[in-house]
Amino acid sequence: MSDATSRKVKRFSESDRNSEFDAATQKALEEIDVCQNEIDSINEKSSEEILKIEQKYNRLRKPFYEKRNNLISNIPNFWITAIMNHPDLSALLDETEEDCLHHLTKLEVEEFDDIKSGYWIKFYFEENPYFENSVITKEYHLDSATPTSESTQIIWKEGCSLAQNVEANKPGKKRRHEPAKTFFSWFNDNVDPYTDDIAEIIKDDLWLNPLQYYLVPDVEGDGENGVDAEEVSSSEDDEEREGGEEESRNQRK
Known part of the structure; x- marks a missing residue:
C-alpha cells in the first residue's frame, strides 16, 4: 500500500x-x-x-x-488563403493585415520534445514592406503552475507598424475577457496562455490539415457569367409566374 x-x-x-x-x-x-x-x-x-x-x-x-x-511552398498565397477561409481565423484580419500575410511563405507548429511542456508556432515571411524579420515565433511554456508565452519582437519598418493594443496586452495588465481583435494584437498578447483560443486553433486545427481550408469553395461568390445565384433564381421564379398567368388568361378565353 x-x-x-x-x-x-x-x-x-x-x-x-x-x-x-x-x-x-x-x-x-x-x-x-x-x-x-x-x-x-x-x-x-x-x-x-x-x-x-x-x-x-x-x-x-x-x-x-x-x-x-x-x-x-510551390503554391502562391497558400497560407493566407487557408487562414482567410477558416471560419475563426479569418475574423482576425483587417485589410492591411491581410495584405501583410500575403507575404507569409511558411507556417510551422512544433511541440517540445516532452510534448506536455509547450510548443512553438513559427511564421516565415518573404521580404515585405512591413517588418524586417524573416521569422516570427510565439512560444508557449505550459509545464509550470503559471504558464507563460513569449513572442518575437517584431522590427517594424518606419511608419508600417501593424501592432495594435500591444500596451494593453502586456503581462501585469488587467486580464482581458474579450478575444484578440487582430492577428498582430494576438501575436503580441502574452497575458494568459491558457485562454489563447487562437493558438489552439492554429495548433490543433489549421496546422493538422490546412488543405481542407485552402480548398474551401467560395460559396458566396458570383454565379456563372458574373450573375449572382440569387438573381438567377429570382429571374427563373418570375418567368414561371408570368407563364402561369398567361396560361390562366388563355383558359378564361
Missing part, C-alpha cells in the same frame, strides 16, 4: 469515532478509497505510456510535415 493510500485510510479511521456512518459503511468507504488510489496509480502510468506513444508518432509525422511544407 502506498503512503498516500495509508494516509487516506488513516484519515478515515481517525474520523470513525465521530462518523455519521455505521461500521459497515465506514469499512466500505475505506475500501473504496483504497480502490480509488489504485485507479489513480494506473491512470498515472497510462498517461506516461500514452505520452511515450505520442512522442513516437510525433517523430514519425515530422518528415511528412516537412514534405508538406516543401510542397506548399
